[in-house]
Every structure is written in structure tokens, then in C-alpha cells.
Amino acid sequence: MRIKQIQVKSNYILHIISEEGKIGLFDVSPYLVFEAFSHLKDNNAFKKIINGGYFIEWECGADLSADTIEANWKVQK
Secondary structure (H helix, E strand, O other): OOEEEEEEOOOOEEEEEEOOOOEEEEEOHHHHHOHHHHHHHOHHHHHOEEEOOOEEEEOOOOEEEHHHHHHHOEEEO
């Protein structure tokens, strides 16, 4: 999967659209227990997301691959 668009929602949810046209919601909150993601508990830091196409990254260095997202998102119809 390649990520076309990301929109930050409330409660650590990302609304993601793939280049293939799939739309889904991804919950980042389970990852916040890990040190690499702990900075994202600050909502301002969470909003500073970068779309790398095959991954998403935050300014703090935390990242998630598109494969991880696709395996764990809730596809919307």
C-alpha cells in the first residue's frame, strides 16, 4: 500500500486514503506505550505528521510503515 493522504482526527486516530482508493482509520494510541512514540502524547507533536508514501513519520522520529497501517486499520466503505 502507498499512502496518498493523512488527516489527523481526535483521540490519536488517523484518517488515511491509499493511492488505490481505500479509506480507513488507524488508531495510534496502542503505540503510545512505547518510548519511540511517547512524544506523541502531546497533541501538537501528534499533529506534525509527515507522509512518506510507504510510511508515516513524526518530527520526533517515530514512524509507522504502510504495511503496519494496512494490517491494523479499520477500512471504511
